[in-house]
Amino acid sequence: MNTATTQTSPSILDTSRIVLAHGGGGQLTDQLISQVILPRLGNPTLNELDDAAILNDQIALTIDSYVVDPWQFPGGDIGRLAVCGTVNDLAVSGAKPLGIALSLILTEGFAKRDLQTILDSIGLAAKQANVQIVTGDTKVIPGNGIFITTAGVGLRDPQCKISSMHIKPGDKIIINRPIAEHGLTVMLAREMPDMMSVLKTDASPLNGLIENLLNKVQGVHFLRDATRSGIAGVTTDIATNTGYHVMLNEPDIPVDPHVQHAADMLGLDVLEVANEGVVVAVVDPAHTDHAVKIMRQHTYGKQSCIIGEIQNIRDGICEITTVIGGRRVVHKPYGEQLPRIC
């Protein structure tokens, strides 16, 4: 008697149920937010859908859960990711991190040694970001793995005007380093754990770099960290939210050859791969050179460069000029290429 059973995931076509892609930060996540969450919980602050909410004009609050699988990968782990992600969400909102709250959901049987490794990693990342873990919670459930939620509170100068509303035609798009390394590192660690690879996560706290930029450079209109959905997610959001045409130039986008090779091998578009140490800055053209110079002075910005611009065409579309001179439209990823990347 054949008693084999196959475990099936719910079909993406069964719209009555949650699928993995609802958590991928792409179009399906947007749908869940706009159709299910906002109609019930919406208010002017939440509706902004920014990386951090700004309360009383100066207190920034952000939250993110981390469910990355495997929890450890070259160059980092879920703990480093959780701290960097929350610090970066505060930083791109123009806020200076004041403290981080850490909630651990552990599973029965999880090795204390592994928890210690993760906590050490949290401690190191927090030190690098010059912020402290100030409060926390611990729960335990049956199952496998570890899930971490970090919330951060920060202070923002009430005069600070970092918002997609301030983006205007002519603005240049700058990034601080080569892209797609985090996502491909995790994918390789999960799908091909025995493969030797030089890739390692880019997860870094960018608050220092961003503080320098905001303190020293005028005309920084918008900042966003390119996490789930990658550069494509941020630039298509800019096009959609501003209504302007966003033009990227592929030859200008730095990609490490090993990363490009891994992406080609896996059939992935580097633009859509998640990062945890990449910030996208939209800057007034008069201040772009200065911005790049200041960013390059920082450890996490040595390869800063301009990758595109905002054009005065009101079509809300993002396009990219390819290396062979053609053009293609950049779409926001539907779900994510591989789930649980952060």
Place this chain on the structure above:
Amino acid sequence: MNTATTQTSPSILDTSRIVLAHGGGGQLTDQLISQVILPRLGNPTLNELDDAAILNDQIALTIDSYVVDPWQFPGGDIGRLAVCGTVNDLAVSGAKPLGIALSLILTEGFAKRDLQTILDSIGLAAKQANVQIVTGDTKVIPGNGIFITTAGVGLRDPQCKISSMHIKPGDKIIINRPIAEHGLTVMLAREMPDMMSVLKTDASPLNGLIENLLNKVQGVHFLRDATRSGIAGVTTDIATNTGYHVMLNEPDIPVDPHVQHAADMLGLDVLEVANEGVVVAVVDPAHTDHAVKIMRQHTYGKQSCIIGEIQNIRDGICEITTVIGGRRVVHKPYGEQLPRIC
């Protein structure tokens, strides 16, 4: 050939692994915090182990994950719990809630209809607490159920001095309502889902009641919500942290007869059962009557009463006078009576 396998939980004696009780809020949680977490992440703010951290003397930050199973139970669900828990943690720190961050970890196949129910419940509880959900995140993992993490930020008057440091001998211990209803409701819903019962969770946002108390009554020295580990957890913590003797009077502690009946049936001590709408206030004896009067004016405080006092004996022990006139020592629960109650 016998191919049956049994899934075993890690033994509580295997100290190298996490067990469910590490998440129970009892002695094992305390051990995990003091032996594993604080040595790695400790700092003066985190070391306070208060319900909320106070930053810059006035910004309160708190976080809690909710993993209650089942996610729905008479009188509420995981969404109501998450909002009330976070609002109450801010309130007992003397802070007025400013905004809540909501992070959902959903599982593949979770019904959208159930998610809608939970979001409606979050919306209702937030409305009752007069606070908004201002930012959020959504992740999806394989598995069953839903896990919610809420973080809250609030503002506290820099003059506010609510802390166990201010507790002194003679102070009275007041609670706002009968105890143990939440924990027993969840236990019955999980262990005996077909049983008819009149029990329902007490989960309530207590910020309104606490604001009234702090605004109108002098001499409120300490506040704590009696969640995991119940009244026993709070009163033993008071004894340990202050070094004074805490004396409770069992006949004064309100317990609904149905709750007592359920506890007897399950062999549980109502003092150790979790609540989500019970606040413990320690108040100067000169202001106790006024405090009880003010608390009784609020919907969630109609049965407020004194249940014990702080005595000038420096032994750090909590005792209770029983209904038959004897005395017994109250211990902090080791783990929890049944896991995943919040």
